Amino acid sequence: MRLPLKLPKFVSPEKLFESGVLGMNRRNHSYIMRYNDRRNYPDVDDKLRTKKLAMKYGVATAELVGSIDCQFQVKSFPKMIKDVPDFVIKPGHGSGGRGILVIKSHDGRNFYKPNGAVCGYNFIYDHISNILSGLYSLGGRPDYALFERCIDFSDVYSRFSYQGVPDVRLIVFKGYPVMSMIRLATKLSDGRANLHQGAVGVGISIRDGRPLFAAQHNCEVTHHPDTGAAFSELVIPHWEEHLELAAKCAEMTPLGYFGADISTDSKRGPLLLELNARPGLAIQIANGCGLLKRLQLVESLPENLHKTPEERIAFSRENFD
């Protein structure tokens, strides 16, 4: 293992460009602004809309329970979840996992969180009110609360994650999956899968779903810091389906450059969690590889060379490790 602390030493921009690293300015200017029309942002920022689009295009997602968008409806939430044993409450316009409340089981009065903590009716009530007031939404706009069934996370990743739920992020450009990683929560990241808080990102080969490289806070790691599991043993089940799901997402929205977050349910297989129109750049560090050359390769292809998602997946698997 390398020492995590190093003197800040800068690398020349030419060298970075040669390795095909995509910088923030170029991502924003040449990809997000060019390929993502602002009027299509609601496709990904509005979770209910994403869900409806996904259903229409046959993309598997977590089961929808219902939604609440007015304050007076809040008190009637127990009626909505009466018949479901578990559920997740999400802000409709949230981002970065903010404001998500997971309830593993309940009896209509006591609600149990995954870590075993109990909370009551009032806690849930306040949480929904906060969501409606816009606490977790982009720009503080009034929001609605979305109720979904819990994903029954298959335990394939349990060795590799501290508490939180791992999800696979795929960058999809013009319908081609170009890069992928899985985000694994650590003690440092407080059980959350946010890379900037200290979660580990493991680059996943587009070709066959095997792990390529792992990094935490911009530094290479080989074993999970909390569970000690070697990342080289990580296997992504149903990799083919991950790619299909991601490629189908490109059919349901006109956005040209986005990230698809996919989680695996033990019974239903890979499910789309959410889409992101401004996917971060840390995926490059997790892969130990720059994005730019892959994006430029896709840009250089003639329009309509590959018409179906299957053809595009085949191209990606052939060209991107």
Next chain:
Amino acid sequence: MSEDHRQHRKTLYWLVSSLCVIAVAITFAKVKYLDFSLSDKASFYYQADASISFDTEKDQNAHITLSLPERSPLYYFGSDPSGSKLFKVFRTDDGLARAEAEIKPEKNRQTVSYRFKIIPRAYEEVLNLPAPSENEHSAPLSDEAKALVASILEKADPESKLSPQELVSAVLIEVGSLSPADKKVLSQKSGSDAAIDAAITVLGDRGISARVVRGIYLNDKSRNQQAAQFLDAYCNGSWKMFKPSTGAIDNPKDFLVLQRTGKSLFEISGASNSSIRFSVTKVPAGAASLNRIRADVIGEQRLSEFSVFSLPASEQNMLKRLALLPLAILFIVITRNIVGIQTMGTFMPVLIAMAFLEMSLVPGLICFSIILAAGLSIRAWLSKLNLLMVPRISAVVVVVILLMQLISILGNIFDLPDFMSVTFFPLIIIAWTIERASTTWEEDGARNTINQLAASLATAVVSYLVLSNSYLQYFLYTFSELNLAILGVILLLGTYTGYRLTELFRFKSLADK
């Protein structure tokens, strides 16, 4: 699609370069033609008082007119409204500016004065004085005068081969040596006026146009000087000034011409024993106030639209701050998109830096830290009450207002004037900073929050150092059109797709492969 983008980029480059060209052109014009100073070094201007003393006649108002300078290649000048209240400026039929005043009779001798402000020009202008008009005929001379003129010319130019210039010099010397009685033959005037008047008459006989020029020397602390006189003669297609006592061509430095084409320096009716004296003082002034005076003075020549200096002082102070803001905003663009530092709220550091400008740095930092710390702890307590967002932020705003009032009052009690100006902090921005800091704290942990706050504060301090530079303040205020160029640079940075400085560190591991 890419063709489209190339077109857009072309438009942008055109826009940016025209903005820069306009900005530089206006700046150049201001420096070159309006003499705005590029440096903020303090300089000076002259203040001249023309004092006219006279005895009024009983039951009769005295009426005074005074010749005002027309244009000078060396100076800007204008009347000082604070010192010339009695006078009002008018133009004569031949278009010359004169000041006039009506004075009520009084028993004692009276003195009224007219005050000028005079600023040396940085670039000397070439004055094209009009040639004398053909139909100027002097009054016919008496036989005695004719004989005298002939004898003076005979003495001055016995062989009739002098050039006009040499002739003027020779005639001036000859006239100077005339007896007072002879002078009286040629001129009705007395004293030194008589010699020049006589010379004009003599030169007129040879067909050379000549006139008297009166003005003052701009010497510091010269009191009660008389107007100096020169003979202005039209030789070889241009007007030249000759010193009457020596007959030599003279081009006096530090000399302001008050009367050239006009009939008289001053005229007075309804009074007797009048005389005019001039006092000149050099007044030190900062570059900005000189620009202001210059704009005032040029304003009289209807060019005032060129500058912000003709605005009232209170508006100017507002504009001074505004003129600096674009630079600070450019700085923010650079920190974000070129350096890659994430701050809490895009423009928050600039607004905080503007508040530091009012308070000075250390008291500003102390106040900001106090307000932020207190606001954060109150916000932490508020979050336990489970309030809705808008009421919660509003509560924070009110708390921040109360804190500011408290600091201001304490500043007054303990005689710390810097702390009294705490109200310059943009309170809504501070309330939002507190809100954001506290949600970041809850979600991303204390470390991230402190990092971001420290980055914001460091950016604010650096912006403060940029903004508090007095030369930049002077420069961007005086040449506020340069903000067009800053706008151009900001637009250009909008297409910067290179790496940010922090990325050269962040993605280092990728380049090592």
